[in-house]
Amino acid sequence: MRLTRTVHDNWSVSVGSGPAPEPIVSAVVPASVPGVVHLDLLAAGLIPDPYLDDNESALAWIGLVDWHYRTTFAVTQTEMATSARHDVVFDGLDTVATVRLNGVVIAETANQHRTYRVDVGTSLVVGENTLEVLFRSPVRYANEQSVALGVRQRPYPLPYDAIRKSACSFGWDWGIKTTTSGIWKPVRLESWSTARLASVRTQAGVADAATGVVDIDIAVERAGDEPLDVVVSVAGVTVSAELAAGDTTLTASVAVPEVDLWWPVGYGAQPLYDVDVRLEASGSILDEAHRRVGFRTIAWDSTPDDAGTPFVLKVNGVPVFVKGANWIPDDAFPVRVDRARYARRLRQARDANLNLIRVWGGGIYEADDFYDLADELGLLTWQDFLFACAAYAEEEPLRSEIEAEARDNVTRIAHHPSLVLLTGNNENLWGYEDWGWKLRLDGKTWGAYYYYELFPAVIAELAPGVPYAPGSPFSPGSTDERPLHPNDEQHGTMHIWDLWNQKDWPHYRDYTPRFVAEFGWQGPPTWSTLTRSISDDPLTPESPGMVVHQKAMEGNVKLTNGLIPHYRLPEDMETWHWAMQLNQADAITTALEHFRSFAPHTAGAIVWQLNDCWPVTSWAAIDGDEHPKPLFYALRNAFAPRVVTIQPRDGGFVAAVLNDSADEWTGDLRLTRRGYDGTILSEHVDSVAVASRGVATVQIPDAVATAGDDGSELIVAELSGIRGLWFFGEPRDSALEAPRVSVAVAEHADGVAITLIAGNLVRELTLLADKIAPDAVAEEGLVTLLPGESTTIVVRGLTAAQAPAVSHPSVLRSANQLVVR
Template identity: 50%
Template sequence: MIRQSLHEGWLLRAVAGGQVPPQVAGRSVPATVPGCVHTDLLAAGLIPDPYLDDNETALAWIGRTDWVYETTFDAPAGDADRVDLVCAGLDTVATLAVNGVEVGRAENMHRGYRFAVADALRPGANTLTVRFDSPYRYAEAHRDRLGDRPNAYPEPFNFIRKTACNFGWDWGPTVVTAGIWQDIGLHAWSTARLATVRPLVTVADGVGRVEVVVEVERAADEPVTVRATVAGSAAEAVVAAGERTAVLTVEVRDPALWWPRGYGDQPLHPLDVTLHAADGRELDAWSRRIGFRTVRLDTAPDAHGSAFTLVVNDVPVFARGVNWIPDDAFPNRVTRARLAHRFDQAVGANINLLRVWGGGRYESEDFYELADSLGLLVQQDFLFACAAYPEEEPFRSEVEAEAREQVTRLAAHPSLVLWTGNNENIWAWHDWGWQERLAGRTWGRGYYLELLPRVVAELDPTRPYWPGSPWSGSEDVHPNDPARGSMHIWDVWNTDDYTKYREYLPRFVAEFGYQAPPAYATLRRAISDDPLAPDSPGMAHHQKAIDGDAKLQRGLDAHLPPPADFAEWHYFTQLNQARAIQLGVEHFRSHRPVCMGTIVWQLNDCWPVTSWAAVDGDGRRKPLWYALRRAYADRLLTVQPRDGGLALVAVNETGRPWRAPAAVTRVTADGEPRAKSTYDLDVPAYATVELALPADLARPEQARRELLVAEADGDAGRAFWFFAEDRDADWPAAEYDATVEEVDGGQRVRVTARTFLRDLTLFPDRLDPAAEVDEALVTLLPGESATFTVRAPRPLDAAALTTSPVLRTVN
């Protein structure tokens, strides 16, 4: 068997399209494979960076152009029975030719293709040509043939099996890509090969069971043997002549279980599968690392409606989640190292679940391998989002082929715990005015409620499937019913103040979010406006949400004083984002176990943009990240409104009881105590305890100058309750003392409050784009101190580091 990569020597040229600029027309440029047209043209200096200013607008012609990739290669040596051209990912409408002979076509970015090419090969040099037709032309032709369907954006992404957000989103650029986006190569083989290997892992009564389902493709009709080994156990089976499948069962006694992070360890075991000819020759091999664990979705009816709880190894898990979008619009830029850094940021914020959102792509093996190793749970959407999708051909067959390939590909990964049929499409059919516009045309129901559950049940019965996000569990109940299944909360961002989160008691909230601009250094790299202003041209272009700036302003007006300048606007909007999400998460967690999951929209960005992300498009952590770390802590102390008063709520998301003394004090902004109560916390493992606060704590004498401070021994930190919004509060002007000292790799900034300081935050990226700080959003009473560690390639100016606009407080 020979596997020959075809990643070298590619050239790219435009072949058709009405708007190809003169510097590109008629020219071939070197192409990187895997890669895409945009990054190749950028590397050749033929286009400006689409992420800067409004350059993406001038590059719209790329998606309306046909492109050809071409390379030469030598045919594999030897006399193999078969030679296949294997394409892991083609984006998207492709025609492939070897030496001018067409060998195959493709029209789905989300699946791989294998084409027999032996008859087209010749000795010595061969030419491979891949032509990509305009995605727009393909999608618009199917739209015109089948009739338009409702869509959240004026783009035809629902008429092509391609990453939907390539066509723009309310956080993403319109960069309609084309290219060989995953591995491509030749596979020369004889007798037989492993077409698919699908391990189904279960655990029962102390025995781990791996049912290895193998499909064999044949070039010769003779018996072959399949062997599987894992954790010191093995099994083998003969696939008789004329047969194509085998099922091997490997049992491992008392396997070490794989757990979500925070619940236990993540032991992984190599599963090796080999295929042998009758004479013992190894024909093919496959290997993955698997984990032994069980997962189920508890949706049992109860007094509150019906549950939505992920249960791993029989332990109910509170999902401390974030939504994941493609980390770059150009997937070849998303390396394993970049994913590892992003996952470290997720783990650092106490996140235990990533939802791979349905408008993006099925992620790389690197993604799921990293999730396996870190214990990050993955909820995987099938790729349908915010649109009505046609169920006619060729789409129905493409959707089934794609689903079968991806369910099989991902079956080995213990991190994957839930398949979801779509993002918001069932909800949209109910509430977005679709039914009249569709006039009886297909919209995707058959995918979500028939085809996809059938595929998952057939190929991966070890994992639960849920038809949509949101979905209530029944077509007879509104899909976004808070009391049943999963829900999304978007009225808070779109129309209401973020305190409205407290009006909801969801069983599991799979989307909720609040916007803010990216880090200052990110803005300055991407936008050349001088001066920067909330509505300057570049800022406006990098705000994709409908009425986004007005919604940001509504939030500021409700909570904060008018910002004095752009620097204060930037700080206040980032602060409001952090406060909104922290308030929502703490409220939802305080209602454990009625609510058993929160998935914040969103962890990451794909370019520099004002968005809902905690980590911006240049990988910088926004204040929201620090707020998430606090709100998602294993042990959470929070003050919540209850029954007309206030309560102290302690949430323990660990396997050990939490026993500690706690105190709640009502103090003035000058630090003078007005009332105090002490408690002995005794919170069982994976549980919540709620303690009503007495009236002398819950009722201030001077609301504009008082707050509650709750503290407990241990690692839960502090919790605050403010009786007045900052815009109405009578906080003193901030006074503090600050010292800066050099430490290994950076500087330590110590701030001692002479007055009350609210949400003290450092923005060292204003001094050096590479600078980071370890803490943010710290509130201090007079006499208290906080220490910040700043990491930067070079020492930063101490005076600048300890004054505005780098050091900020609300007051």
């Protein structure tokens, strides 16, 4: 039987060489494994928190230092004699390292994204053993490799493209630069005899409506040549197969009758089945492996149609409108993200009515817990290979490292039922076409081999059931005879960034993409996160700490330019903060309702981005302290199973009724034009029947659609208590008055229930409850009330004694406050 023990104790870290300050240069610091050097130095009190104020720049020296990790562990004579083989296994080293055991070099590594297994039988001794991992400065190594490989195009100064390390650890337009080093995943000593399971790949399919099939591909590593038995069990069905003497690979198949299908959230249940694999010799168990699978079929339909090339996800043959968000590492030090934190984030995603998470290509391949939880929650996953916004060399040593990491990670994650797409890169096909790369590369390689040859071949070999796209964005069907731009609106996937960078957000309605995989608008983090991480006095949008925590090029200029067409620019910081958060929510609401109204022509929308990795002004819906921003409520509202939205079309207006539920939606759609005082000025009723997973559009009659006064009238479309609103005038040009809202508080099992009663028209009421208690969260937000209407919002994490503070105008926020001076 394989014997495994972790080697996580008694580690220390010290400076090897580089510009470390005293007293760190001479310190031997206790080290956590798994861990990274920043967190060890922070725990020892030797550096300040990198996330606060401008500590990022004060700690830039860490990435220029070589760091040495060291531990000792004991091995007994019995342990040594019991097994024929002894392997040291590193699940992840960040990044360029020399590994020594008892002074003997056992490995040289240069890839954060792969595993390393080393036979140490000739170096391991009975008694005390010394294990050392000597890390090179990632910044200096990347710079050296950039020169050796040839400088290539990228949007940021440091050459993250020349090293197989998380690109965003070198800093991004939402991310802190860490360029850290460390043993960031588990390390263990594995001892075994005869044979072990080197890899186990499972692929679950559906043979017919009632029968599931699990195909298992097994590779073994041998320390002997005797015959072996492989036993596979799934849902009470067991099959056995013999591995002949000397053979190292075996394929088996298990048919499982009467299986239940796995579905994404909102489409059905998520039944999961355990697959148990045993490797035996003469009846003794040598090794075991366990996987969980779900039975479903996956396909992306890109059959050309009259409008271009669609990109439609089908699960079990059923088209699924993708309601997604992009995912970045949830902490700039990913080692701090444990299963509980993954669970909190992914549950927030599901609560926001998302059904897909795209793991962006500038971060990491997430831990097994991420994919396990996605399987359980019914959240589809789309995993980029780790290439982002840059040209990548196809020469050695990168070429071999990239193949090794692809094989490692495809093998590790491909069995998950939630995984519906592997993608070659983020924006590199687009960059090659549009960002001047062709001229500046001057004939150098840029990554095409990986995207068009290597990755498809690896997937065909290791995970033939997982769909693949060469990049995001990408236009399927492009050929030399029929070249398609990779970011073509009418073909495949599209990224839309000209609005944030150059235009106003109503221009989202200028696009009708087949599938939009990235688009976003910035907003600051929650107030409690902002004031915890920045100690500027006074705190202003342009104060030093705020500038450090705004990484986008001209980010604050774009925030201002994007606000003023809609709201007046506030003079005080707290109102500025609210204005920018609300404008972010408005921008994404506009985009999502527009895109959904064009389904099935538009088959999905993936917002940039779900989460943050530290406290920062960014495109995220959930900030670096895990707190939801108003954008979170915008996602939940716009991605709700049933939505009524009013959209401008062909010089008039339509009410679009969006039904992403399993049942037909029927009823009377009531259309009214009203004054801000609630008076009905015109009315029309239409009977509608919207098919399951369907969209219906109803033309709004001119009498309702034509305002007498743009600044004081709106359209209301309501069906089954769900309504959409259209305001003819921008808030800043309207007759909105100061909000008159009465507040009533009641105790609730989850906190307190806040009932809000509107004395006048109040737009987008939102409780910024974190201002009262940092962990307080309102369950609803962005609620518009007509005069006399009320709503009750449960606030978790708030006590009855704290609840009266919700009526303070800095907590009880509305769009009205941004109009009335």
